[in-house]
Amino acid sequence: MRVGILTGGGDCPGLNAVIRAVVRKAERHYGDTIVGFIDGWKGLLDDITMPLDIERCRGLLPRGGTVLGTSRYQPFMYDDGPERVMATFARHELDGLISVGGEGTLACTNEMGALGLPVVGVPKTIDNDVGGTEMTFGFDTAVHIATEAIDRLHTTAESHDRVMVVEVMGRHVGHIATWAGIAGGATMILIPEEPFDIGSVCDSLIRRHERGPFASIVVVAEGARPAEGTLTMAEPEIDQYGHQRLGGIATVVASEIEARTGYETRVTILGHVQRGGTPTAFDRVLSSWYGIEAIDAVHDGDFGSMVALQNGEVVRRPLAECIAELKPVHPGLWEAAKVFFA
Numbered sequence: 001m002r003v004g005i006l007t008g009g010g011d012c013p014g015l016n017a018v019i020r021a022v023v024r025k026a027e028r029h030y031g032d033t034i035v036g037f038i039d040g041w042k043g044l045l046d047d048i049t050m051p052l053d054i055e056r057c058r059g060l061l062p063r064g065g066t067v068l069g070t071s072r073y074q075p076f077m078y079d080d081g082p083e084r085v086m087a088t089f090a091r092h093e094l095d096g097l098i099s100v101g102g103e104g105t106l107a108c109t110n111e112m113g114a115l116g117l118p119v120v121g122v123p124k125t126i127d128n129d130v131g132g133t134e135m136t137f138g139f140d141t142a143v144h145i146a147t148e149a150i151d152r153l154h155t156t157a158e159s160h161d162r163v164m165v166v167e168v169m170g171r172h173v174g175h176i177a178t179w180a181g182i183a184g185g186a187t188m189i190l191i192p193e194e195p196f197d198i199g200s201v202c203d204s205l206i207r208r209h210e211r212g213p214f215a216s217i218v219v220v221a222e223g224a225r226p227a228e229g230t231l232t233m234a235e236p237e238i239d240q241y242g243h244q245r246l247g248g249i250a251t252v253v254a255s256e257i258e259a260r261t262g263y264e265t266r267v268t269i270l271g272h273v274q275r276g277g278t279p280t281a282f283d284r285v286l287s288s289w290y291g292i293e294a295i296d297a298v299h300d301g302d303f304g305s306m307v308a309l310q311n312g313e314v315v316r317r318p319l320a321e322c323i324a325e326l327k328p329v330h331p332g333l334w335e336a337a338k339v340f341f342a
Helices: 015-030 041-046 081-091 103-114 139-160 175-183 198-210 249-261 281-299 331-338
Strands: 002-007 033-037 049-052 096-101 119-123 163-168 188-190 216-221 265-269 305-310 313-318
Touching (some): 002 015, 015 033, 033 041, 041 081, 216 249, 249 265
Parallel strands (some): 002 033
């Protein structure tokens, strides 16, 4: 068989491990030819490819980013986009396409599948917000990076009796903030699923610091928003792909904390450092398992499916069901996190 593969959306630790696993199983077990499309769906739109084989994939397992490149371009941004994708697919005489991506990429993959493109999805995002799977690869790495940063901030905050506000990624859900906040011993965690009252946050910090000289770490997801009527914020700009330009909520929160409490407050925005670098051992294993299951799904003709982690196994789920809604932070985990709030 001839099988295409693309990586779309934001880059993520573990993407290269997926590519390597697909190529290894495809070439050695099935005798397939794998065609890599450059920069996500843009590669299919403009017919830009690179050959992939075992030799070209050597050394990819621990490498961050993606050798295929990635972008947020999608066929439905253009009137003739779907037709161009179908023409490229036919021109390369492909039998299937493996699409590795997050919410936006997988939604596009599902739409192209509905038009007749034989697709298999692989869930990728550090936000861990894709439905149908217990874990997306890249999330574990991002949590480790954020936790290490919080650990480092504790010592400098304690030296100056400061409040540190740490902003992590999480547009619509607060998985990174919640996991890293618990692991790093945060004083408070603010996530998109739970609108916050800045007055209550400040009151909690005051009570904490009145008990003695303490350093306080407030972890805030970039998509966190105040409860209605508690704090005025400007609406985020919208980029060319229809996404809100988020980031900077930590600066607003820190300014309010310092003004209302009088405590010296500093901001650390981790930003894209959470996406970069070497994937953790867990993400390398999960990515490899996903890649192997994806090429198996192509050979089984199980198109329109997405590989997923459930109950310790990698299984296949209908892609349409998995993208139907985002996966929020589990209520039980959030209740556990609140036990440690100031």
